[in-house]
Amino acid sequence: MDNTLSYMLRLEHLTHGYDGKIVLNDIDLKVRTGELVTLVGPSGCGKSTFLRLLLGAESPNHGKVFIGGTPKLRPDKDCGVVYQKYSVFPHLTVLNNVAFGLNVASSTITERAVSSVCSRVSGRPMFSYARQCKDNLVRAEEILCQLELEGVLDKYPHQLSGGMQQRVAIAQALIMKPKVLLLDEPFSALDPWVRRQLQLLLAKIWKSENMTILFITHDLEEAVYLGTRLLVLSPHWRDGKKKGSGSKIMADISIPSLYDFDAMDELEAMKIQREKADDIRRLGFEKRTDENLIPPEKFLLQHPDSKI
Amino acid sequence: MDSLKRLFGLSVYTKISARACLIASLVLFVALIGVYLLASHERHQENPNDKIMPTISQLTQGVQKMATPDRNGEITLMVDTIASLKRFFLGVIAGATMAIALGVALGLFPIVEAVFHRFLLYLSKIPPLALLPVIFIFSGLGESTKILLIIVGISLPITLDTYLRVKKDLPREQLVKALTLGASTPAVVWHIVFPQIMPAALNSVRLNLLGAWLFLIAGEAIAADAGLGYRIFVVRRYMAMDTIIPYVFWIAFLSFSLDALLSWWIKRHYSWYEERN
Incomplete structure (x- = not known):
């Protein structure tokens, strides 16, 4: 069945570049609801550009991005995002950071301005908006408890560790139930142990909420560990005799599920991942010399939805 | 050693x-x-x-003369201070409000930046005191002129500083993040940009307070019937250093207190900003 509507995220002939230099070259991709797609690539391969295009923060030179069937024109509620840095608002407490999305959704800006003035004057919540805000805070608190952040509700982000800040960022995105959640190297700056914890947490949430996730990282082991499907974005390919320009998706692989985290022995899991990662590394993740660059059609593209 | x-x-x-x-x-x-x-x-x-x-006793006498009611029952120092502070606050508040709003608009909206940025950059190179005669000729010798001079003097540097803060200190990721959480453009400006840029913008206002005093005193020196600047320029004719010196220290004290007050306000209301840096 190739009904395009059944894909949550769809890219058609996506090509983008700056000042005449191609960064992304004719990328096609279809992602189904509930997939956890990880995208790896060497540094400078255009991962951040790719993310901006998906978010609608930039419009592609050619091609289109569809989220749930509708073309993506600018950043909106359809795509949630967690960045490596700057994901949380430094001027809001943890609780208000998480409630932010709900708060802006429950009223217009004039209602908020009027009710915040009135509430301040009268000392208690006025109008339905202010009462709605209270409900929002309750919901935010629930999500924060799920992520084991109940102790830091009234703290500011700068008072938290890096791992906790990323948890807040995840909670903040999660509460809006986006169609697609994009994560851009969210755990790259964290200690290995904290990182592993957050990976497990993300996997758990993904499973329980049946979310569609695109996870961008430069760490192959992490990509293999988390993904149900792994994409390699790489500029190292051959176009006829020449080296190709811009990055393409050079591998699109389904990964057997590793999500029985509770049952699986950690060491065993890590071993399987390492083997998987080595396979993919051989496939073309690493830089090759000009002679043995591979044309894109030679890659092992096992995923049923992949097409070149 | x-x-x-x-x-x-x-x-x-x-x-x-x-x-x-x-x-x-x-x-x-x-x-x-x-x-x-x-x-x-x-x-x-x-x-x-x-x-x-003047000696200490002469200075004390000078202060006493200014701080006690005269024939009309008016305390000169008080009248001057109130007249000056009124102009000062009106000018600073109006100037800073416009400047911060314009600076934020410049930093956020490429179309505003494209139209205004170079123009304002050029205007900011005109020394405001060179415009003083122009302003006096166009809008007369009234109160509004003196306030206008302060506004003209401080708003361009604050605008350009706020613009730079929005461009450099506010990560684009924050804006995208707010949009992905469903915020509209006005909501992003109001809930994300203003609160984050305010402490830096207020610090910029602090730095420009001295300029505001300068333009206030220049304005008062030319045309006024009361005010701290007016007074020191009037008594200069009699070389009344016993009045000028206390007035200068009084102005310094007022300026210092306002600066301290603003700094305290920033610390209190933007604790996240102070602690993060």
Whole structure:
């Protein structure tokens, strides 16, 4: 069945570049609801550009991005995002950071301005908006408890560790139930142990909420560990005799599920991942010399939805 | 010898205690007063009628004259202070509000930036005092002119500074993040940009307070019937240093207090900003 509507995220002939230099070259991709797609690539391969295009923060030179069937024109509620840095608002407490999305959704800006003035004057919540805000805070608190952040509700982000800040960022995105959640190297700056914890947490949430996730990282082991499907974005390919320009998706692989985290022995899991990662590394993740660059059609593209 | 070396060392390994710091910062104040008293004493030995460096008792008399009600029951110092502060606050508040709003718009909306940025950059190179005659010619010698002078003087530097803050200090990721959480453009501006840029913008206002005083005094020197600047320029004709010196210190004190007040306000309302930096 190739009904395009059944894909949550769809890219058609996506090509983008700056000042005449191609960064992304004719990328096609279809992602189904509930997939956890990880995208790896060497540094400078255009991962951040790719993310901006998906978010609608930039419009592609050619091609289109569809989220749930509708073309993506600018950043909106359809795509949630967690960045490596700057994901949380430094001027809001943890609780208000998480409630932010709900708060802006429950009223217009004039209602908020009027009710915040009135509430301040009268000392208690006025109008339905202010009462709605209270409900929002309750919901935010629930999500924060799920992520084991109940102790830091009234703290500011700068008072938290890096791992906790990323948890807040995840909670903040999660509460809006986006169609697609994009994560851009969210755990790259964290200690290995904290990182592993957050990976497990993300996997758990993904499973329980049946979310569609695109996870961008430069760490192959992490990509293999988390993904149900792994994409390699790489500029190292051959176009006829020449080296190709811009990055393409050079591998699109389904990964057997590793999500029985509770049952699986950690060491065993890590071993399987390492083997998987080595396979993919051989496939073309690493830089090759000009002679043995591979044309894109030679890659092992096992995923049923992949097409070149 | 070793400890002396240490005392003059770099901040990475030299620490001075709070008490020592306080004492050290008093040194120059005491020195200034001491040198003044000495010089004033010398001059009065030579010429008991010297007006240029009044003695302490003459200064006290000068202050008393200004701080007690005159024939009409008005306290000159009070009248002057109120007149000046009124102009000062009106000018600073109006100027800073417009400047911050414009600066934020410049930094956020490419179309505003494209139209205004170069133009404002050019305008900001005009020394405001060079515009003083123009402003007086166009809008007369009234109150509004003096306020207008302050606005013209401080708003461009604050606008351009706020613009730079929005461009450099506010990560684009924050804006995208807010949009992905469903915020509209006005909501992003109001809930994300303004609160995050406010502490930096207020610091910029603080730096420009001195400019505001400068333009206020320049305006008052030309046309006014009351005001701190007006007074020192009036009594200059009689070389009344016993009034000028206390007035200068009073202006410095007011300016210092306002700056401290603003700094305290920023610390209190934007604790996240102070602690993060």
